[in-house]
Amino acid sequence: MSNLLKVSSSPHVRAKDDSSIIMLYVIIALMPTTLFGIINFGIRALLLIAVCITSCVLSEFLFEKAVGKKNTIGDLSAAVTGLLLALNLPHTLPVWQAVLGSVFAIVVVKMLFGGLGQNFMNPALGGRVFLLISFAGTMTHFEYDGVAGPTPLTSIGGGNVNTLDMLIGRTAGTIGETSALCILIGAIILILLGVIDLVIPGVYILTFSIFVILFGGHGLDTTFLVAHLCGGGLMLGAFFMATDYVTSPITPLGKVLFGICLGVLTGIFRFFGNSAEGVSYAIIFSNLLVPLIEKITVPRAFGISKEVKSNE
Template sequence: MSELYNISSSPHIRAKDTSAKIMLYVIIALLPASIFGVYNFGLRALLLIAVCIATCVASEWIFEKIVHKKSTITDFSAVLTGLLLALNLPYTLPIWQAVLGSVFAIVIVKMLFGGLGQNFMNPALGARCFLLVSFASTMTSFTYDGVTGATPLALMRNGESVDTMKMFLGTTAGTIGETSVIALLIGAVFLILMGVIDLRIPGSYLITFVVFLLIFSGKGFDVNYIAAQLCGGGLMLGAFFMATDYVTSPITPSGKIIYGILLGILTGLFRLFGANAEGVSFAIILGNLLVPIIEKHTIPKAFGVKKEGKKHE
């Protein structure tokens, strides 16, 4: 009987790809943004990436040793968490804070809830928000070309003009992996071609966000403003690489679209009416918390099962 059934936690792979292979695909897709981040911000960015990855892998290995569980570091999920966390951090962040955030991502968000497939939110984003709340000054301090200043989104919020082309290419202030839209899109296309993600979540996310801007920004159909909002902050990184996380996003086709619409609305609310110019991380985490409800109402009914509340006459 044990040869016929294999009971395990999600994500349940229904194809030839393994969890490790999918994680590896995402890591490869993030390489263009990672390489550009190191080029843009220097070797300090590379050090931060290495520290986050090493700490995440070590945290998972040590935790599993302590609780006498089989090691799972070969599935590359800890490597991916460390890489995503690093790409969401300013390169000037103190190393000890990056280490603390990495431990939080693996131990608190992931392993204490059962490991891969059972975490209720994206570990990297959970850690980023933890660091934002705990160390707001260092997490919101950005330096570019030796000058400390505001990000393009913060400048726009203050009514200043920004260079959209620089935002698209990535030669602006920001976190290590969020600045270059073109590098992120190269990675996103790779994931789509490899069948790792589809456009339901990122497409509905970005379209809803644009519609929200058209209605509530007060800028009307200002192409430059909309383009700058799309290129700014962690929107592209979040839409293609974190909102699409298998574990914390819906599995149903309609659920994915609803989830994307929800993220677009939340991001618009946070950016236009919140205290911070960003909002992607908090939007995705709130969306993660609502995934069980979304799936409950979008999972198709089995043939022959009547909906609750309906009675036969």
């Protein structure tokens, strides 16, 4: 009888897919960019991916064991966090730093705030930014074909970029950010499976494109615009991290405002900040704004109106 009657407060929303199925879909959608990253950067990329996933899953298991909580590694969220974190790291990063970032992402950002559904920012990006602040040298050291150098995004100002290479992924960068084409294939998979919709990433990309045209200093230069869209992890962030269920708004208007915040902040960080990369910081700052965004965009219940003050 207990399996038939469930008493809870409204709203009553039911879906056939549980968290583990949704996370499995995300892992499947990340396979094109993951496999390309391994092919592009070699065995070192595979090692970091394995280390991050293992460290995240083990961190969650040990934390829950220590505090006596029910084991939740079966929902695959820790594995997704590890995979996303690895895809946001340069393949040259020391292994011990990858482990440290993984532990920070799971224990500090996720578990200390209550676990899945309670974290206030995307755990993978929290781990990445922690590593960027703590180990800026190794986190900004990129190699391609054995040659160290800047990412294409850093070189855009000088005009020495190949947008086709950036689209395909034959460039330096983090393991998972280089191939915009593979990321878009994964995004299509998520959309077809019904895991995400186009509102947040669409508004994000459109807002950022307008910002580039207005403040990028090149006007309507399509090469410059495409280079900015394909570089710096914008596509990976837009489709796979900005759309995180826990840290993004659920109201229709809230999603639009969230996407606008992402686009504007990314533009500000890229064009007026000291770093060419602005996606991670933009998503984290926007995550912090989600409670406010939802508060001002929550639909009013039918039959409820604003209180009218009398002049008495």
